[in-house]
Amino acid sequence: xxxxxxxxxxxxxxxxxxxxxxxxxxxxxxxxxxxxxxxxxxxxxxxxxxxxxxxxxxxxxxxxxxxxxxxxxxxxxxxxxxxxxxxxxxxxxxxxxxxxxxxxxxxxxxxxxxxxxxxxxxxxxxxxxxxxxxxxxxxxxxxxxxxxxxxxxxxxxxxxxxxxxxxxxxxxxxxxxxxxxxxxxxxxxxxxxxxxxxxxxxxxxxxxxxxxxxxxxxxxxxxxxxxx
Amino acid sequence: xxxxxxxxxxxxxxxxxxxxxxxxxxxxxxxxxxxxxxxxxxxxxxxxxxxxxxxxxxxxxxxxxxxxxxxxxxxxxxxxxxxxxxxxxxxxxxxxxxxxxxxxxxxxxxxxxxxxxxxxxxxxxxxxxxxxxxxxxxxxxxxxxxxxxxxxxxxxxxxxxxxxxxxxxxxxxxxxxxxxxxxxxxxxxxxxxxxxxxxxxxxxxxxxxxxxxxxxxxxxxxxxxxxxxxxxxxxxxxxxxxxxxxxxxxxxxxxxxxxxxxxxxxxxxxxxxxxxxxxxxxxxxxxxxxxxxxxxxxxxxxxxxxxxxxxxxxxxxxxxxxxxxxxxxxxxxxxxxxxxxxxxxxxxxxxxxxxxxxxxxxxxxx
Numbered sequence: 001x002x003x004x005x006x007x008x009x010x011x012x013x014x015x016x017x018x019x020x021x022x023x024x025x026x027x028x029x030x031x032x033x034x035x036x037x038x039x040x041x042x043x044x045x046x047x048x049x050x051x052x053x054x055x056x057x058x059x060x061x062x063x064x065x066x067x068x069x070x071x072x073x074x075x076x077x078x079x080x081x082x083x084x085x086x087x088x089x090x091x092x093x094x095x096x097x098x099x100x101x102x103x104x105x106x107x108x109x110x111x112x113x114x115x116x117x118x119x120x121x122x123x124x125x126x127x128x129x130x131x132x133x134x135x136x137x138x139x140x141x142x143x144x145x146x147x148x149x150x151x152x153x154x155x156x157x158x159x160x161x162x163x164x165x166x167x168x169x170x171x172x173x174x175x176x177x178x179x180x181x182x183x184x185x186x187x188x189x190x191x192x193x194x195x196x197x198x199x200x201x202x203x204x205x206x207x208x209x210x211x212x213x214x215x216x217x218x219x220x221x222x223x224x225x226x227x228x
Numbered sequence: 229x230x231x232x233x234x235x236x237x238x239x240x241x242x243x244x245x246x247x248x249x250x251x252x253x254x255x256x257x258x259x260x261x262x263x264x265x266x267x268x269x270x271x272x273x274x275x276x277x278x279x280x281x282x283x284x285x286x287x288x289x290x291x292x293x294x295x296x297x298x299x300x301x302x303x304x305x306x307x308x309x310x311x312x313x314x315x316x317x318x319x320x321x322x323x324x325x326x327x328x329x330x331x332x333x334x335x336x337x338x339x340x341x342x343x344x345x346x347x348x349x350x351x352x353x354x355x356x357x358x359x360x361x362x363x364x365x366x367x368x369x370x371x372x373x374x375x376x377x378x379x380x381x382x383x384x385x386x387x388x389x390x391x392x393x394x395x396x397x398x399x400x401x402x403x404x405x406x407x408x409x410x411x412x413x414x415x416x417x418x419x420x421x422x423x424x425x426x427x428x429x430x431x432x433x434x435x436x437x438x439x440x441x442x443x444x445x446x447x448x449x450x451x452x453x454x455x456x457x458x459x460x461x462x463x464x465x466x467x468x469x470x471x472x473x474x475x476x477x478x479x480x481x482x483x484x485x486x487x488x489x490x491x492x493x494x495x496x497x498x499x500x501x502x503x504x505x506x507x508x509x510x511x512x513x514x515x516x517x518x519x520x521x522x523x524x525x526x527x528x529x530x531x532x533x534x535x536x537x538x539x540x541x542x543x544x545x546x547x548x549x550x551x552x553x554x555x556x557x558x559x560x561x562x563x564x565x566x567x568x569x570x571x572x573x574x575x576x577x578x579x580x581x582x583x584x585x586x587x588x589x590x591x592x593x594x
Contacts, residue, residue: 129319136280136313137332138383140305147331151322 003201011206021203026210029187032100032174033167036107040115041160043108048119049145063120069113077110078176085177098179103187106173111163118159122152154225161225165218169211232291233258233419234279234387239288241274248274249443252288256387259416263430263451264423266440267466272423273316275440276389279421280313293386309336312385316392318376320364325356328364328375332383350378354408370401377408388412390422394429409433427468431455439463456511457586464509469586470557471510477502484582491552495527498587505590514584515558517546517576519568526579532556534574537565546570548578 014022051062083089085097096102126148134147149156171189178185180194188207195204232255239252248271256262264272278285281297281304290297292307312332321328326347333343351357354374359367364375373393380388393409394402410433412418424430430437431451438448439458447459458464461472475489477500485498489508500506521529532548535555539545544565546558556578560570570576 127319129315129317130321132277132282133313133315133319134321134331135282136308136311136315137335137379138305138309139331139335143335147321 007201007205010202011209014202014206015209019206022206022210024183025186025188025191025207028100028185029168029189032103032187033107033164035104036111036167037160037164039104040108040112040163044112044115045119045149045156046145048116048123049149051116052120052123053141053145053148063117066113066117066120070117072110072113074110074170074172074174075176076172077106078173081106081109081173081177097177098181098185100178100185102177103174103185106177107167107170110170110173111167114166115159115163118162119149119152119156122155122159123148125155126151158222158225161218161222165215168214231257233293234421235291236279237289237291239275239278239285239290241271241278241283241286247443249278249285252445254438254445254448256419256421258386258419261413261420261422261433261435262438263434263436264421264438264440265425265427265430265467266423267425270440271443272425272440273391276313276391276421276423279387280311280389281308282313309383310386311389312380312383312387313389314373314376314380314391314393316395318372320367320372320375322363322365324361325351325364325367325375326360329379329382332379336383346382346384350382353381354378355404368401370397370404373397373401373405374408377405381412385418387419387421390420392424392426393422394426395424406433427455439466441466458509458588460588461507461509461590464507464586464588468511469509470512471508471515473508473510473554473556474590475506475508475587477504477506485587487587490550490554492530492550492554494585495582496585496587497583500587500589507588507590509586509588510556510580510584512545512557512559514580515556516579517548517558517560517568517570518579519576521577522579524579525581526584527582528585529577529579532576532578534570534572534576536572537570539565544570548576550578 051059081102082097084091085094085102086092087097096105130151131144131148134144139147169189171193174187175190175193178187178190180186180190188211192204192207234256236252236254239249240247241249252275264275266272277283279290284299292310295307297307298304321331329347329350330343333346348357351360354377356371356374356378359371364372367375377393390409394405397405406429409420409422413420413433422429422433434451436449437451437454439446439454441462446463447454454463455467458467458469464472473489475487477485478488478493479486480500480502483497483499485496485500487494487496487506487508494508496508498506516526530550532550534546535549536547537544539562542562544560544562546560546565547555548558549555558578568576
């Protein structure tokens, strides 16, 4: 019991004193997951519009598949990428394994289904008549899609925030393709996992508190958006 | 082909198994105001959607400015950009009034200063310049409809399509929209197609009227022709000829016929031979009621009893029945109904001119 209490006090000290290691790990987490989120958005928002506005055979199947991948296990993405990027793998020549770039790629893959699926359902919420109005006012396909994303902007933003939340809190993929290298690929979750098993609870608790705070911030902004 | 801006040839449309429009043919000239009247569900909105190229018809062709409209592609978009459509329920984007109005111009790649000038001009025209920065979703129904109209007009379309432009509005807002539309119509540089179930609107605004019933044009013609001389009893009852009576020609003499309706004999103008079964159509405003038998040019006059009086606004709708059981509806001003003390059971004299009755042969289709 005293150990936990001691850990908590030390953890608060680490945060308040802006301990360099804490700052570095948190900064890297934000950068890696933020980049994954931006890249996934750039790919998924147009792709979601395309899937939503086009009718093609197998559309229903694709949407079902995307929804199934919402709960894609993080270690599975890690494994897939590990095989792809390892020295003997098809993309081994790129030398990306155990780099932050590999982590960004992994998290992008991980959150893409969520982002795609939620954006498609956000677009479903835009009234058919509104789309017809845009078409009748002379919008071409691209302009209609852009307008629809703007109309659904709160729901789309909520999707992006959800995706970011999933990225920053995952550990399986980050540890498999990042390797948890100190000063290079350590992020909040991988550090917690390592330091806890090493017995260094204070750093783990400090990072845990910060992770919770980030989650809280994400949730508050999400509910703010949903109330709009 | 001549001066038709829009030409519709044998246009049909179905949703699934349900036939909505069947074999429509229509020419609309440049600068013309054409109203499509018909009850709810007749296919008016579908027709406008097809004309606005929002949907591809199941069969038939649309020609715009002499060119056949293709089913997809850049050319279709370019033609669509010469049309504007105001939907029945205005659909405003969740943006400011200004941004709502300018989107059509933006999508056409108009320059920024041109957009500003044009938007300000229509804002002034619809009287919403004070609200330019307000979110369009916070406007009242009437204001929203004016934004929708402004948004459609700012792109200076060749053809403006209006679907029930005043259906969901309070009388004051409706009057504002109507005066805007008639102002536009008077300028003659825009072709308008207006779908409405409001007869008076159809009558006042239109150069020509098309009566759409169950997906078919039953009659197309000038407003006076359609409203005074409906082609069949369906059109008649739809365009507000409340008295549609079954009768039979007894005598026909130099264009004046004696027609028996439920034991009452009336005179009407028609050339049908004796024994022809006919519909006698009589607008309620053409039926006169008086307390004493009056001397007038009206050829038809008989006593009757008031059955029911319904007053709405300045007019009263009076139902009367003759001794033989012939029922008619007359429209009189509320003041004269009160002066004559028209109440249930009151004895009156009914009269109408022979020319007031429009007679059509029974069973005449379209």
